[in-house]
Amino acid sequence: MLAFLLGPTLKTYVDQRREISSLQEKVAEQRADVAAMEKEKALWGDKTYVEQQARQRLKFVKVGEKPYTIVDLDEATPAKADPVAEAASRSPWYGQVWESVKVADDPLIPAR
Incomplete structure (x- = not known):
């Protein structure tokens, strides 16, 4: 009789502990994502990093420089x-x- 009464309660307790554990893992992942985004935000605050990204991604050049693009054709x-x-x-x-x-x-x- 005792097992019949405590069985569903114990199952609910185990399910809730499992859910709490998975949510804690999710929070840890999100905190890591936030830390990575904050690090990237700090990088974008640096003028030299912004210039480097503009040169690499957008092919920007300074006045007087000559841009070159190498195309490898087979x-x-x-x-x-x-x-x-x-x-x-x-x-x-x-x-x-x-x-x-x-x-x-x-x-x-x-x-x-």
Whole structure:
């Protein structure tokens, strides 16, 4: 009789302890995220870091500097003509849609 009365209460207690544990883990993860974001915020407060990011991400240069962009093209294999791109250059949008449907249906064109 005692087990019958205490069983559901014990199960509820164990379930709640498990939920508390998972929520504590979640809070710890969120605190780590907040710490990382605060660190990044501090970095963005530094003028040299902002300049570095503008140069890297946005390709900004100072007055008088010459920007260079290196493009690595594999010239050993020529680029294959894309049938959808070719259709897009010579037809209206509905023609482009129809051409893409035809290309998708064609088993002879290799999948990308």
